[in-house]
Amino acid sequence: MKETKGLNLKLVALVVMFALVVVVAAMTRLAQQPDPVDVTAPIKVGFVFVGSIGDAGWTFAHDQGRQFLARELPGVETMFVERVPPGADFVRVVREMIQQGATVIFGTSFGYMDFMVDLAQQHPDVKFMHVSGFKVAPNMATYHGRLEDPKFLTGMLAGLMTKNNRIGYVAPHPIPLVIRGLNAFTLGARLVNPEATVQVVWTNVWFDPAKEREAALSLIDAGVDMLGHHQDSPAVQQAAQERGIYAMGMNSDTRHMAPRATLASVAWNWGPFYVDVVRSVRDGTWTNAQHMWPMPDIIDLAPFGDGLVPQTVQERVLAKRQQIIDDKYLVFSGPIKDQAGTVVIPPGVRMETADVLAMYWLVEGVIGTLPVRR
Amino acid sequence: MDSAFYIAILTAAITAGTPLLYAALGELLAERSGVLNLGVEGMMLVGAVAGFLTTVATANLWLGVASAMLAGGALAFVHAFLSITMRANQVVTGLALTIFGTGISSLIGRRLIGVPLPITFSDTPLPFLSELPIIGTVFFRHDPLVYLSYLLVPLVWVFLYWTRVGQNFVAVGEDPAAADAVGINVNLVRYIGVIIGGMLAGLAGAYLTLALAPVWLDGMTAGRGWIAIALVIFATWNPIRAMFGAYLFGGVAALGFRIQILGWPISPFYLQMMPYIFTILVLIFVTYQGRARKLGAPAALGLHYDREDR
Structure with missing residues (x-):
């Protein structure tokens, strides 16, 4: 019983803190003049990989793209979790990434599709990028190369x-x-x-x-x-x-x-596309398009x-x-x-x-x- | 459809079955001494990466095999220490071993991804034997590790049923207290069983990276360790039956692809289920009316032994 109480208190404290942060953030935002787009503003990007980055194949290639993104764009912080099966694990991993501040989520498996649609609905402020699927949402786009x-x-x-x-x-x-x-x-x-x-x-x-x-x-x-x-x-x-x-x-x-x-x-060759997406999120030109990049970029x-x-x-x-x-x-x-x-x-x-x-x-x-x- | 079709399936069954056979023989020895080791998958992966790493570094396949066995044995030693000396739950430590083995192998293997192996075990037809009709093609045109597994099966069988030390193994697995009473060192026997089991699991992993698919990739055993554990039950703890079981389990995949090519309307999923359905059936059969003992299930499997508890 005591355990639960402690947890509840912590939870309440957390929520209050969070609310405070939001209020302060909103106030500072109001106080400021709208800035020109800061292209080096910190942005956190989460990658959820279905396989191991050591598979020398699909996931390896995506991770190369992630590293390219981190190198090419200043202020970008990437995080990734590998070997995430579609399902409850995927949902949990994405929620944790969002809690840690990720505002763009890339999911690299077809199997994530329906879970991502749900998550997109629950987190309207986060941009979701789903590889190879055919479902979109206002804040969820699909992407793939013209294989x-x-x-x-x-x-x-x-x-x-x-x-x-x-x-x-x-x-x-x-x-x-x-x-x-x-x-x-x-x-x-x-x-x-x-x-x-x-x-x-x-x-x-x-x-x-x-x-x-x-x-x-x-x-x-x-x-x-x-x-x-x-x-x-x-x-x-x-x-x-x-x-x-x-x-x-x-x-x-x-x-x-x-x-x-x-x-x-x-x-x-995913790198250039990842750079392009994150850049568009920053400057506000992101759309929920069904990206289908032709040769030779992706x-x-x-x-x-x-x-x-x-x-x-x-x-x-x-x-x-x-x-x-x-x-x-x-x-x-x-x-x-x-x-x-x-x-x-x-x-x-x-x-x-x-x-x-x-x-x-x-x-x-x-x-x-x-x-x-x- | 001609005989070449069946010969090809049987030949493929043996190559696909060999890693299962090695791992199952190892697990069989451990279980016969009374220790369940669910870490086969982890030990196989560690063996696979160790064998690959050593062969890349030295260009010597047999050194690769030796280091794979050493690595598998080392991991098994951890299981032996925890479950025999520290008397930890065998199921839990075994599972932990699989998780640990998966992680450490991909950590070690990070730099080996995309690295080609300088040499591989290639098919070396045995003189005279490979000329035999059908049998020659099916059994005697493989790589040396397959031939080694042919030798190992009767060796394990003779060891378990016809040697004094082997009988000690069986006794410890059956009734450690009685074995102890006649002067057998129960813990020593179990340590040996588990460690040899780990060495064979390591060898099974090396077969994957050095012969079957000469490349290192994370998690490339793809569940074969678990199939090997099922196989031990399927074989009712008998090495000869384990051999047939391994080839049967291995042959299912080969058969599935060839059925697809022929366009037979059988779902590959049904075929993939077969080994597990067989295993469940065998499990029901052996546990029914206490047949398990008669068929060879070690009575003390999974149980700790401590003199003080008697």
Whole structure:
């Protein structure tokens, strides 16, 4: 009983203190003339990572971006918590960050989406940035790189370099983000090689090197001579190297992890975007946009594997990269057919961003299925 | 569908099952001496990172294996000290070991991320044996650590059932008071069981980083330590059955991917559940009507022993 009383007293004291601080802050604010925007004003930014910053993949890349932000913008204080599963843990971590003064929260997992929507409603003064999702709120925006751009380019590379036209793809979870990458990869392969097919295997894990390797080997045993993947570890490329075939890397430049197999990688580069967002929060231009940054800022094609890709192939892929950057070519523009051969995007039509973000169908040329959605 | 399909699944089952087998054999020895160690996952991770670090530094795989075993054994020693000498709750210290092992391995491994391994254990087909039809491909075209596990299984079996020291192990796990009465040093036996168990868990971790997926990444055991603990129950504390169980558990993943490629309408989630469903069924079976004792569950598993308590 005594314990509870003590706690209550503390709580009351805390609330009173807090109220005082708010009042004083409000008064000083009133007393001052509105300042021009102070671009070096201290601002606390919280990052919630789903994985470990030591995963050498997705979370590692985000943490590099966080460090870039802390280096580039004066007055920015970043905090991060890694390995936060979506759910009650995520909500608790975000609330603690807000208590510590964070006014911008970045959440780097699709699974955080609905919890973030709730949190955004409860904390209207905090800006929420959710990666890869499709729900927004007045103070919650989504962000992602146009993953499809470099995925398309690695697909082209695979289509140009395959000998038997059978390409394999190791995919984690059947969610729109991953499906988008797989579809773009397939479109790229079939642009340059209409005979090419892409056999997909779902591992249902982002990260389990031994399992990723096993999925790759099962595809190689089935006869593919080229592999793409969306996993967090380079195990697929290592399996490819072991069996003497080529593969595409994911998340960062992973050539050194499998030097004889890795033709090129899709590499994240979050830093410039994080700087941009925090700057916009400071100067009041932040909006709850669905950011979808094109190449080469958030995401790009990493360098080709040393001595593996013929010059003509490199030139062809890089020419397409320039076209995409110059907005002369859009990956998801018609005509695009689905697996059944039905035209989903008519010729000349550009797919809407919202549709791209919620993509849940496979393009023609993909062999494999999606779980039925209920 | 041809025989190559089945051969490929069986071959994959053995590589995927080998880390489970090492860890399960280790846990089996510890449990046979009466000590439950839930720290397998932590010991595997510490072994994995120690093996990787040593191999990166020395370019010697066997030194890597040795240091992995040393690291796993060292962590197990902590469990032994706390649970045997200090008589702490085995479940709690075991869990603490997993948490500690996960943390320390990622701390040690921070600088190893993205570092390639200079050499790896690669497949070395055994002369003559690998030429055998089917069996040769399935069993004898693996890396040396797989062959080592083939030797270890009968070794543990002979040790437990046919040697005096092994019988002492079983006796201590069954009835420490009686074992003590005939002059067996209960604590010594348990220390040895736990530490050898930790060394094998470390070796299981090294198999992941030095052979299966030659890279260090945080938490890369991905729950295999827990599967190994389930496997010990599944195998009813018998090393031969542990071997079959490990390959069965390992084969489930390989089968799942290949079924997907064939387009069979079986959800991969059902397949992933299978090992655990089997384990629960075995658990129900062995606990029903006191069959546990007959099938090999150590009667004193998880219990402290102190002369004064008799």
